[in-house]
Amino acid sequence: MSGLVIGIVCAGFGVLASLTDGQGISEEPPAWTQAVIHKVRTPLSESLSLPIDGAPLRIVHRREGAARLDIKAHATTEEIVVRLEGDGWDSPSPLGRRTLEQNLAHELAHHRQFQAGPTEGEPLWWHEGTAEAMALGALVRSRVWTAGLASEWRDKARMQCVGALGRGTLDDLWAGGDRDAIYACSYLMVEAAAEASGMTVLRLRRGATRAMASGTALSDYLEKVAGKDMARSLHAFAGRSYVHVDGAWVIEQLQQGEL
Numbered sequence: 616m617s618g619l620v621i622g623i624v625c626a627g628f629g630v631l632a633s634l635t636d637g638q639g640i641s642e643e644p645p646a647w648t649q650a651v652i653h654k655v656r657t658p659l660s661e662s663l664s665l666p667i668d669g670a671p672l673r674i675v676h677r678r679e680g681a682a683r684l685d686i687k688a689h690a691t692t693e694e695i696v697v698r699l700e701g702d703g704w705d706s707p708s709p710l711g712r713r714t715l716e717q718n719l720a721h722e723l724a725h726h727r728q729f730q731a732g733p734t735e736g737e738p739l740w741w742h743e744g745t746a747e748a749m750a751l752g753a754l755v756r757s758r759v760w761t762a763g764l765a766s767e768w769r770d771k772a773r774m775q776c777v778g779a780l781g782r783g784t785l786d787d788l789w790a791g792g793d794r795d796a797i798y799a800c801s802y803l804m805v806e807a808a809a810e811a812s813g814m815t816v817l818r819l820r821r822g823a824t825r826a827m828a829s830g831t832a833l834s835d836y837l838e839k840v841a842g843k844d845m846a847r848s849l850h851a852f853a854g855r856s857y858v859h860v861d862g863a864w865v866i867e868q869l870q871q872g873e874l
């Protein structure tokens with residue numbers, strides 16, 4: 616990845632770099648996307664207790680012609696990279712802005728995770744589900760999002776997870792890289808576990824990181840703090856096939872620890 620960096624532009628916040636691909640395409644991220652990130656990065660970082668200039672941030676844009684509004688952000692321990700793809704980013708839109716805010720919050724949440732301890736070896740659903748939940752919490756606490764927007768986002772996650780449950784077991788979908796299963800269903804699992812434990816996601820995650828560092832399995836930790844019923848339901852939700860069952864009902868059963 617770093618071998619592809621061809622230029623660095625300072626925009627008054629963090630570091631922005633443009634990137635080139637094999638065909639020599641290199642584009643500056645549209646100014647409005649930079650403005651959105653500039654506006655929300657500090658409040659989001661603060662609400663995640665992250666140093667404001669902690670993680671170098673790169674925004675990359677590849678238009679590549681197609682009418683798309685895609686985003687592929689990722690975080691390493693060193694930096695956050697937000698890759699915008701498609702010409703849908705050329706002009707501002709509410710959907711584009713929300714997508715940027717949510718993705719940035721998600722990647723900042725990963726940085727918070729990295730700072731709290733090693734994340735290698737933790738299950739994918741736990742890694743991504745806690746990042747989604749931490750991101751949503753940060754978006755609301757920082758008032759970047761209203762409670763109404765957060766609740767719309769939750770409804771969308773439920774719908775996406777219902778769709779995923781109709782495609783196969785989560786274990787299989789996670790292994791196959793199914794995004795709805797990885798993000799939406801995992802988020803719902805984390806939310807259910809936090810609810811059952813009576814802890815915030817941040818506290819639940821802190822406890823789990825400590826437990827895993829001392830050799831306790833995540834499932835054992837969750838059974839201890841969220842109870843046997845929730846632990847069993849999380850296990851069933853991940854491994855059983857609900858292809859022929861109403862997904863909305865399955866999610867409700869999970870939330871009540873009745874799977």
Ligand SMILES: [Zn+2]
Nearest residue numbers: 721725743746
């Ligand atoms: Zn992630």
